[in-house]
Amino acid sequence: MKKNLLVSIVMGSQSGWKILSDTAQILNEFKILHEKKIVSAHRTPDRLYEYAKNLKIRKIEVVIAGAGGAAHLPGMIAALTSIPVLGVPIESKKLKGLDSLLSIAQMPKGIPVGTLAIGNDGAINAALLAASIIANNNSTVSKRLEKWRASQTKSVKKRPK
């Protein structure tokens, strides 16, 4: 298996880490090397540009971007790079993440962002989806993913206790 850094987890604020730490945990289970960064589209626009423009040069294969409220971070990254960007809507205090979900999902045609569910479900699924993308060209990750899914299936009891 390649030892390269494959996934970049990025969040608009420290407050996103309590959600996106779930993403990191799943990637750890798959032994997929990843980095974690705080980059804000509105508070650190120069950092955003520098970060997004260098993703391809650094051979990152998937970006997982979590943002809340007027959540433009995933869309702005996707505008600056053609590598896949998966967006995780962070639950906001005022609108419970519906604002984040719509901001990330409703990208106008031409610049796609793969949008996951609000909060922890989305954070976990983003890691699983990143693993699926990487698995296309990585048989080790592919095997780990199949094993993970089989174990999940096995864990579902036939009757409630």
Ligand code: RP5
């Ligand atoms: C954006 O605004 C981030 O995406 C974050 O999810 C949201 C709220 O940020 P904080 O006020 O918690 O720093 O910057």
